[in-house]
Structures are given as C-alpha cells and as structure tokens.
Amino acid sequence: MPQTYIERILRAQIYDLAKETRLDPAPRLSRRTGNQVLLKREDLQPVFSFKLRGAYNRMRNLTAVEREKGVIAASAGNHAQGVALSARRLGIRALIVMPKTTPPIKVDSVRSFGARTVLHGDSYDDAYTHAMQLVAEQGLTFIHPFDDPDVIAGQGTIGMEILRQHQGGAPYAIFVPVGGGGLIAGIASYVKYVYPQVKIIGVEPEDAPTLYRALEAGRRVTLKQVGIFADGVAVRQIGRETFRIARKVVDEVILVSTDEICAAIKDVFDDTRTVAEPAGALSVAGLKKYVERTGLKGESLVAIESGANINFDRLRHVAERAELGERREALLAVEIPEQPGSFLHFCRALGKRSVTEFNYRYSDSHRAQVFAGVELNEGESERQALIEQLKEKGYPVMDMTDNEMAKLHIRYMVGGHAPEVTNESLFRFQFPERPGALASFLSEMGRRWNISLFHYRNHGAAYGRILMGVQLDAGERREFRGFIKQLGYPCVEETDNPAYRLFACGGSCHE
Numbered sequence: 001m002p003q004t005y006i007e008r009i010l011r012a013q014i015y016d017l018a019k020e021t022r023l024d025p026a027p028r029l030s031r032r033t034g035n036q037v038l039l040k041r042e043d044l045q046p047v048f049s050f051k052l053r054g055a056y057n058r059m060r061n062l063t064a065v066e067r068e069k070g071v072i073a074a075s076a077g078n079h080a081q082g083v084a085l086s087a088r089r090l091g092i093r094a095l096i097v098m099p100k101t102t103p104p105i106k107v108d109s110v111r112s113f114g115a116r117t118v119l120h121g122d123s124y125d126d127a128y129t130h131a132m133q134l135v136a137e138q139g140l141t142f143i144h145p146f147d148d149p150d151v152i153a154g155q156g157t158i159g160m161e162i163l164r165q166h167q168g169g170a171p172y173a174i175f176v177p178v179g180g181g182g183l184i185a186g187i188a189s190y191v192k193y194v195y196p197q198v199k200i201i202g203v204e205p206e207d208a209p210t211l212y213r214a215l216e217a218g219r220r221v222t223l224k225q226v227g228i229f230a231d232g233v234a235v236r237q238i239g240r241e242t243f244r245i246a247r248k249v250v251d252e253v254i255l256v257s258t259d260e261i262c263a264a265i266k267d268v269f270d271d272t273r274t275v276a277e278p279a280g281a282l283s284v285a286g287l288k289k290y291v292e293r294t295g296l297k298g299e300s301l302v303a304i305e306s307g308a309n310i311n312f313d314r315l316r317h318v319a320e321r322a323e324l325g326e327r328r329e330a331l332l333a334v335e336i337p338e339q340p341g342s343f344l345h346f347c348r349a350l351g352k353r354s355v356t357e358f359n360y361r362y363s364d365s366h367r368a369q370v371f372a373g374v375e376l377n378e379g380e381s382e383r384q385a386l387i388e389q390l391k392e393k394g395y396p397v398m399d400m401t402d403n404e405m406a407k408l409h410i411r412y413m414v415g416g417h418a419p420e421v422t423n424e425s426l427f428r429f430q431f432p433e434r435p436g437a438l439a440s441f442l443s444e445m446g447r448r449w450n451i452s453l454f455h456y457r458n459h460g461a462a463y464g465r466i467l468m469g470v471q472l473d474a475g476e477r478r479e480f481r482g483f484i485k486q487l488g489y490p491c492v493e494e495t496d497n498p499a500y501r502l503f504a505c506g507g508s509c510h511e
C-alpha cells in the first residue's frame, strides 16, 4: 500500500500554488515539555490551512473533459477555500455547497476566489447530500475533502517536507489532527515508509473521536453527534480509504478536551505570535498530553499547526478557557456566611493565591453562595489541596472546574434581583491589578459595611474592575463617600444605572 502512495506523493505537483511551509522551533513549548518541539506551519498557506495541498493535487489530475465541466465540493470551511483557490488557478468553474450555518467570513472568502456558492441545510451532511444530487444532475466532478488518493497524497507532501527539513535524522514522533483522516493518512504513509520507527500520533477532540472509535471497534463507526468547537475536524465518520491506511500506520490516537485545545491555542500564540484555529492547535494539545503521560524527555517532536481560520469573535471564549485547560485556574462554588467581613475571611482562606473571578449576590440573611475563580500554580494536585483546606476551615465547597454548564452559563448568571436587600447602593471601582489586590481591596473596605453584590473578573489587564453593592443607611452615605475618596481608586456610583435597575437591583429600587 504505501509504495503507491509514495509515488503519488513524490509526483504531487502543488508548489506553484501551495507553499513549502516552515518547520519552526517552539522554544517555550520546548522548555516546558523538556523536548525539542517543532511546529509545521500550515497556517502560512495562502488559504491559511493545509487543505490547499490535497485539493490542488486532486484538481491538477482532472481530465480535460472533467475540467471543462467543472468541480463541486461540500464544505463549511477550509476545504472549500482550497478548492476555490485551485479552481481559480486552473481556470475551472467551481461550485461549493455550504451549510446555511457557515459563518459569512468563510462564505465571503470562497466567493472572493471566484467560486459560486450554494447555501443548503444546517450541517455538513445536508450540504454533502445536496452536492451529490448536483453531481448527478450536472455531471460535475466531486472533490472529496479527505477520502481520495490524490487528496491524501497532496496532504502527504507535508510528511515529505518534514523529513527533509528536520535536522539530524528523523523526529521521535509527529502529532497530527484528525478529521476525516486525509492528513494523517498522507503524512503517515510517507513517513512510515522512510522511517518506520517514527511514531505517528493522531489527535482528536474528546467530543469528535472519529478515528479513535473506529480503531477501538476495528471498523468505521458513525458517531451520532460530534462537537463543533474544532470545526475543521467535526466529522462523524472516518473515510474508507483513510481508515484502511490509518489502521496500519497510526500508532495511537489521543483525545483532548475543549479547554486543552484553548490552552494549546495560547501556547502556539506564545511561541509564534499567531492565532491557530481550534483544529490547528489540536496537535499541540495532544503533544502536551503525550509528554505528560509518558514523561518523555530530550526527544524531537513535530506538531502540525494545520490552520488558522478562526473567527475573531471566538477568541474571547478561547482566552476564557485557556487557563482552565492548563489546570491553572479552579472554579469553585463556596458557601459563606452572610455577614460583614465574611468576604475578606474567605479571601484570606485562599492564602496567597490570586483570585481570578468573584461573583456574588445576596440571597438570604444567613448564607451566601460565591462563584470564585482561583489561580493555581501546581495544577490538579493544588486544586484538590485547596478544596480540602477550605473544607477544613468550614467552607462548604463544590468544584465547578469541569462543570461545562457552570462554565458556559451559570458563572455569568449569578445574581438577579434581591428583593430582601434594603438600602443598596451600587459602585464601580477600578484598581491597579497585582497579586493580592482583591484581598487588599476588601481589607481596606473593612468590616463596616455589608456587601450585597460583588462581581470581579481578572482579565489580565493592568486594572481590575469591580462592581459592588453595599447596604448603606441614609446617615452612612457621607461616611462611605469619605472612605472611597480616601481609598483613592477611581469610583463611579451606578445606583441609578438602568441596567442595574432592570436586572440586578435590591429591594430598595422598588421602594
């Protein structure tokens, strides 16, 4: 089997459109993992992903009649752009069927290469079925995103480049993201033929384990549902040809969580100052997990940074989750007594750790539930130790770090109206951010006033921002104002802000 693929890969003619991308050292990741980590920079292709290689190789091999009739593809992303750009270069008409849910940025990009687009259905499967109908009706040639020998061979050119570029013999292992399997089949065919000892390790999201499940079952399985965070690899079934190859040449498949992918996007950013898409950073997440599990040291490891087509607005979510993925943040639901000073006590119970988030809203006169984020320096073990410490100090604690619903929704929903809270005034503060800043703010607040609402999220910016509700009698307002002035932090009173009155105000709003 590999022999024919070796020939196809060696014959692939793609370099008048696709680039030979760099194999860049990743010094930070190398230091952290104790191995030499190299990134194969497929994000530097003209369409910001490797998909151009396979699509262009396939389309260069079309017959004159096929070229005349034109091509069709079904895709919501990177393959579509690869086909569209290749079609423009070859002067072939291209029609791309995309699900209606495709982000406009990707539809626009495909159109900008001159391809026609049809928006159909809600998922890739709907788009695929419609594309097949058009193939039958119009005699167009379908360009498969992965399950095609020419596409696999085009992706295999990456393996050829890695072996040529890698200094001092072969790398120890190559980590490859897996969707339909074209990329891993191509790379593995070439690399295993030349150096059978090089480990080829597939990486998939936990919620899209297409190859993992197929290898486990010994046959292709169709997953009922796949997570779409790493949209580039959100495929429900591994290809027929790609699976035939993968089961012979893939050593192992590693599964990673969404948070681990976000942490890997940050790792890639830290080393290259570029932003990978989730599927593009998958290999780095797998590499880190592999090193952690095996304790591997001093070896040369290659990760395929496969693409960078990420919508800017997703970065907020990525940044939020990166620390959790590194196990550098714990999210805890903690019950504290509803009385002045109990906030401060709790902060002190956390020791010297930085608080990353603090959400609280008065609920009854005895107890309060706080949603808190705490920075960790030693990951998992420190989190368990912290929870034990808090319990010993009498705080009922629930660990929310792996609670997806809490992370996505509840943390932002803590609060609401609190009809029992009387005489509440609302203030917005800004203070210079540094370790322990929150605790010192609270200790300066003293125990004089009852805090009835609190929202704080450390965004890594120079200034920490707090929204705080305080219960003040008419006679106390002047004293409180004086205290704020003395604190010296910029502060704005927000008690009359309509957003507060609509969504969060205490009973006094309605008096």
Ligand SMILES: Cc1ncc(COP(=O)(O)O)c(C=O)c1O
Residues within 6 Å of the ligand: 049, 051, 078, 079, 145, 146, 177, 178, 179, 180, 181, 182, 183, 184, 232, 233, 277, 279, 280, 306, 307, 308
């Ligand atoms: C960025 C990115 N990485 C990885 C993959 C997975 O490639 P394959 O489907 O060949 O396994 C894709 C597929 O589109 C992708 O777009």
